[in-house]
Amino acid sequence: MSAHVVVVGAGIVGASCARSLARRGARVTVLDKGAPATATSAHGEGNILVSDKGPGAELDLARYAAALWPTLAAELADELGPRFPSIEYERKGGLVVATTDAGAAPLEGFAASQRAAGVDARVVDERQARELEPWLTPSATAAVHYPEDAQVQPVVATEAVLASARRLGASVLGHREVRGGVVEHGQLVGVRTDAGTVAADAVVVACGPWSGHVAEALGSDLPVRPRRGMVLVTTRMPHRVHHKVYDGDYFGATQSADAALQTSAVVESTAAGTVLIGSSREQVGFDPRLRVQVLQEVAARALRLFPFLSTAGVMRSYLGFRPYMPDHLPVVGPDHRLPGLFFATGHEGAGIGLAPATGEMLAALVLGERPEHDATPFRLDRPSLAGHLAETAVAS
Secondary structure (H helix, E strand, O other): OOOEEEEEOOOHHHHHHHHHHHHOOOEEEEEOOOOOOOOHHHOOOOEEOOOOOOOOHHHHHHHHHHHHHHHHHHHHHHHHOOOOOOOOOEOOOEEEEEOOHHHHHHHHHHHHHHHHOOOOOEEEOHHHHHHHOOOOOOOOOEEEEEOOOEEOOHHHHHHHHHHHHHHOOOEEEOOOOEEEEEEEOOEEEEEEEOOEEEEOOEEEEOOHHHHHHHHHHOOOOOOOEEEEEEEEEEOOOOOOOOOEEEEOOHHHHHHOOOOOOEEEEEEEEOOOOOEEEEEEEEOEOEOOOOOHHHHHHHHHHHHHHOHHHHHOOEEEEEEEEEEEOOOOOOEEEEOOOOOOEEEEEOOHHHHHHHHHHHHHHHHHHHOOOOOOOOOHHHOOOOHHHHHHOOOOOOOO
16 A cells, blocks of 8 residues: 655645655645745745755755756646636746946856856946946946846645645545644554644654654754744836846845844736835744734835835735745755654745745655655755754653
């Protein structure tokens, strides 16, 4: 009989794990404490980026994931048909801009290190930058074009992957909160929910910033924390931003361990004609309160890139919580302290982009196969997490 796998979390990472497992013949049940596709995956920008990652394991994973997305987009369109909304996959490319003399050399140096790792990172002059983005500030001191960057509509993409998983036999159950684990002879063999117990051969925790809470309920621990971000959405306007455009401070913000507020300019258009303006990062727990200061800082930074936005109307703002890991790498694979427990979480702001690669790696590991992409750097027992993990005692 095929393995039965419970996936906790119906965001895009959990959906991708479910789809990849079901494609390999596993019986899959997806549980989510809320409605599917409504948490972290619904509060991002749908980014599929290589431009914001330095050489190393995460960049290698991002390049692998970027190669999977065109095939995934085509498969979803074919499986679900024209009546299902488009996931709006677009390889629009990215443009990273420095607006100070001090920021120019570090930006170009970072691009050089990425090129050495195989990324298409093209330093462009002022004329070329203006050809790519005619409304860009004339104060730009350096710019790098990344043709490989892409974007999807994150909610539709998540719903599409879940729909595909369902077509393959997966069961997706919303409003099912996991409250504990079922352990027999030192192995996790199921979960207890507020609607009853679900037996399983393996349990995958893929619920983003809430993964730490679920891990604890199952008798383990995971040092994932919520990192809040806020986004402004303009009213519809003529299409003036053609790429994902962000300032040179963005990479430093993503890699910082500082819990205090950090902002950088990230500006991009949507197919609907709105413009998304970010980004911010701060560790304030799951505090959902609006902070006007954050939005002011984000807006001010965006104006340095695109002065024309000073006349744009703001339609709304929203916030979400990214799953932050202390070493800035996701966790994909088994819990070495509790057999039967697996994790697919900790992607911070890269969950949309890395989801299909995560699903492929995780499914292979759960089913005892060798992943196509090396999962070793994302193991829970990696040295960079040694000081953050407790040795968990599991009661039979």
